[in-house]
Amino acid sequence: MPLDPAVLKREFPEFELRVERGKIREYALVLGLQDPVHTDPEAARAAGYPDVVAPPTFVRQFWHENPDNDPMPHLGYDPKRRLHGEQEFEYLKPLVAGMVLRGRNAIVFHEEKAGKRGGKMTFVVIETRFADEKGELVQVARRTLIETAAPPKVEG
Amino acid sequence: MATQTAGLTYAKWDDLAEGAQRELSVGPITRTDLVRYAGASGDFNPNHHDEIYAIRAGFEKPFAQGMLQGGYLGRALSEWLGPTALRRLRLRFSAQAWPGDMVISKARVTRRYEEAGEKRVEVEAEAVTQRGDVLIKATATAAPQG
Numbered sequence: 297m298p299l300d301p302a303v304l305k306r307e308f309p310e311f312e313l314r315v316e317r318g319k320i321r322e323y324a325l326v327l328g329l330q331d332p333v334h335t336d337p338e339a340a341r342a343a344g345y346p347d348v349v350a351p352p353t354f355v356r357q358f359w360h361e362n363p364d365n366d367p368m369p370h371l372g373y374d375p376k377r378r379l380h381g382e383q384e385f386e387y388l389k390p391l392v393a394g395m396v397l398r399g400r401n402a403i404v405f406h407e408e409k410a411g412k413r414g415g416k417m418t419f420v421v422i423e424t425r426f427a428d429e430k431g432e433l434v435q436v437a438r439r440t441l442i443e444t445a446a447p448p449k450v451e452g
Numbered sequence: 453m454a455t456q457t458a459g460l461t462y463a464k465w466d467d468l469a470e471g472a473q474r475e476l477s478v479g480p481i482t483r484t485d486l487v488r489y490a491g492a493s494g495d496f497n498p499n500h501h502d503e504i505y506a507i508r509a510g511f512e513k514p515f516a517q518g519m520l521q522g523g524y525l526g527r528a529l530s531e532w533l534g535p536t537a538l539r540r541l542r543l544r545f546s547a548q549a550w551p552g553d554m555v556i557s558k559a560r561v562t563r564r565y566e567e568a569g570e571k572r573v574e575v576e577a578e579a580v581t582q583r584g585d586v587l588i589k590a591t592a593t594a595a596p597q598g
Contacts, residue, residue, distance in 0.1 A: 326492045
């Protein structure tokens with residue numbers, strides 16, 4: 297489906313996210329992170345952090361929280377052909393439990409290309425900027441979402 | 453209290469020559485790992501837990517979220533260079549990982565330099581399976597402790 301120009305231009309509202317100890321702990325345990333700075337507030341303080349430290353890909357979890365502020369559900373992608381092609385993070389300040397971030401999503405790139413076996417491939421890059429209470433940028437995440445070309449119909 | 457870091461010592465910039473390497477193997481991945489990661493991340497795409505849905509979408513069975521193996525690769529870098537050493541991480545996903553697969557993250561320092569008042573390294577990394585399938589190609593910038 298062609299991308300809707302109105303969605304490409306739309307401004308998505310800012311959202312708040314509270315960075316919680318329990319969520320950091322859960323995320324760190326799933327990945328098996330060994331350093332207790334991710335799970336034990338005492339260990340985090342001993343290492344010089346105010347609270348437990350988020351693992352590097354942690355902000356991934358917030359993207360699905362609210363379809364109102366996330367462009368992804370509005371792209372019109374067929375979920376069966378949707379791929380997460382690329383993911384980038386920029387880290388400007390340590391992310392620790394107790395921080396309250398303001399996040400905002402924007403579509404920063406889009407392209408449609410002919411697929412190798414017919415149909416059209418679509419690329420969209422969604423950038424999420426997370427700032428702290430002072431308005432200083434903490435992390436920037438960019439995800440490239442691809443809709444692969446529809447597979448050719450073999451039979452009717 | 454610092455002993456609680458349980459033997460985790462991080463590489464220091466001074467000791468990180470160009471070509472320094474690190475490897476971390478995780479797995480085999482189980483379906484339970486996929487479900488736990490869905491809960492931890494909020495990625496409830498049914499391709500990662502619903503067998504019938506995944507088969508109807510053309511897959512043999514549910515497969516891992518790209519960000520699960522991306523998370524393992526991030527862990528490999530974080531446990532090598534320090535929990536807040538990363539300045540940038542770019543992951544390019546090239547294949548699916550399936551339940552039963554190992555995810556082997558391999559990272560290598562390609563450049564050592566000073567920038568923005570920090571001692572930094574550029575790192576090239578990839579995550580591969582036990583079959584040698586490349587799951588992710590990655591680049592990173594980090595500022596390990598001097």
